[in-house]
Amino acid sequence: MKTTGTRRSLAGLLGIWALTRMVLLLFVFKVYVFPGPDVTSDVSVIYQGWYDVLRTGTFPLDDVTWQYPPAAALPILSPALVFWLDYPSAFFVLCFAADLAVLLLLLYTGLRPGRTLRGAWVWVAGVPLLGPTVYARYDVMVTGVAVAALLAGARHPRVMGALTAFGAMLKVWPVLLLVAARRRSAWGWAVLTAGALAAVFAVAMPGAFAFLTFQRDRGTEVESLGSLVFHVARQYGWDGQVLLNYGSVEFLGPYVDVVSDAALALSGLAFGWLLLWRLRARRFHSHTLADAAFVAVLMFVTTSRVISPQYLVWLVGLAAVCLCFRGSRMKVPVGLVLAASFVTVLEFPVWFAHVVASDALGVTLLFLRNGLLVLATVLAARELWRSTVTRTPPLPVPTQTPRPKETSLPS
Numbered sequence: 131m132k133t134t135g136t137r138r139s140l141a142g143l144l145g146i147w148a149l150t151r152m153v154l155l156l157f158v159f160k161v162y163v164f165p166g167p168d169v170t171s172d173v174s175v176i177y178q179g180w181y182d183v184l185r186t187g188t189f190p191l192d193d194v195t196w197q198y199p200p201a202a203a204l205p206i207l208s209p210a211l212v213f214w215l216d217y218p219s220a221f222f223v224l225c226f227a228a229d230l231a232v233l234l235l236l237l238y239t240g241l242r243p244g245r246t247l248r249g250a251w252v253w254v255a256g257v258p259l260l261g262p263t264v265y266a267r268y269d270v271m272v273t274g275v276a277v278a279a280l281l282a283g284a285r286h287p288r289v290m291g292a293l294t295a296f297g298a299m300l301k302v303w304p305v306l307l308l309v310a311a312r313r314r315s316a317w318g319w320a321v322l323t324a325g326a327l328a329a330v331f332a333v334a335m336p337g338a339f340a341f342l343t344f345q346r347d348r349g350t351e352v353e354s355l356g357s358l359v360f361h362v363a364r365q366y367g368w369d370g371q372v373l374l375n376y377g378s379v380e381f382l383g384p385y386v387d388v389v390s391d392a393a394l395a396l397s398g399l400a401f402g403w404l405l406l407w408r409l410r411a412r413r414f415h416s417h418t419l420a421d422a423a424f425v426a427v428l429m430f431v432t433t434s435r436v437i438s439p440q441y442l443v444w445l446v447g448l449a450a451v452c453l454c455f456r457g458s459r460m461k462v463p464v465g466l467v468l469a470a471s472f473v474t475v476l477e478f479p480v481w482f483a484h485v486v487a488s489d490a491l492g493v494t495l496l497f498l499r500n501g502l503l504v505l506a507t508v509l510a511a512r513e514l515w516r517s518t519v520t521r522t523p524p525l526p527v528p529t530q531t532p533r534p535k536e537t538s539l540p541s
């Protein structure tokens with residue numbers, strides 16, 4: 131009976147994945163038009179422009195929107211592997227393949243003894259909640275690397291270290307996966323892999339680390355937690371501007387630098403909390419590595435001065451890994467992240483014009499989405515602390531009541 135139930139669950143999961151991904155492909159290939167701005171323009175305009183430059187053997191040194199580590203060149207160049215398709219079509223197909231790879235990794239893990247398919251269900255349900263943006267950014271590829279690293283962590287720390295470093299050289303954030311790594315081999319291989327990749331790109335392609343100087347003059351992105359200050363301030367005459375700046379729509383004007391500095395300070399506090407947790411943690415369970423990575427990325431996404439919609443792909447992937455483990459205590463935070471993903475697709479792209487205008491609908495959506503992320507962060511951090519740091523009271527020792535002396539009856 132158990133095997134039959136598992137087969138039915140697996141069949142339903144695969145069927146829903148296939149159906150939802152077919153819908154996403156229909157949207158990115160524009161068979162049907164998704165409401166709001168065209169989310170695929172980043173691929174056909176920005177990514178393809180970078181592709182043309184990268185093929186010449188150099189990074190886009192004059193483009194301030196290139197703000198990624200050097201290995202990001204690989205996903206941008208990857209459509210060349212599907213040479214029979216035009217660039218955007220090839221990119222969408224590769225994102226679809228990365229999505230499938232994540233599903234297969236979660237299924238392989240979920241079907242092992244002591245694991246569960248709940249993680250695969252989180253991925254199947256969470257990705258379509260974000261709409262076609264998932265297939266129009268290379269973040270799903272980075273998330274695939276991060277998921278593989280976390281799932282390898284317990285049994286193959288060297289593999290985890292190498293994959294984490296590779297992921298960090300794609301888009302920095304996967305370095306947070308190491309926050310709960312206990313074996314030195316994971317850290318050692320991460321350092322070796324990152325060093326080797328950095329050296330290869332520095333020698334092979336000029337401008338590999340020019341991206342480090344392109345973050346300096348950024349404002350506060352209109353979807354971030356800090357942006358709520360200016361969305362409200364606009365109702366009372368704040369005279370700043372909303373402009374496309376460094377590849378995203380940002381607030382520019384009075385006090386923006388103060389809010390941006392506050393966001394950096396919050397990220398610093400988050401890092402301090404993670405360091406304190408790491409020093410105080412005493413109990414490490416099979417799910418702690420995934421739970422800690424989920425908390426760390428949640429903290430840095432929520433406090434960032436940019437919360438782009440594709441950042442939610444990272445959280446959905448890490449949430450899925452958490453729920454592969456039966457003992458994970460992240461069920462409520464994962465549910466909140468899924469809810470935030472649905473609100474995210476409403477604020478971008480569906481009603482993004484309302485967000486840019488700071489009208490009642492746009493501000494409400496942002497308060498709801500960012501509020502869900504803040505609540506998920508607080509609850510996830512609390513659960514991580516409770517499960518690894520807080521002392522559990524010892525179980526009471528059962529007391530034995532003395533048995534009455536037996537007396538022999540006269541025969």
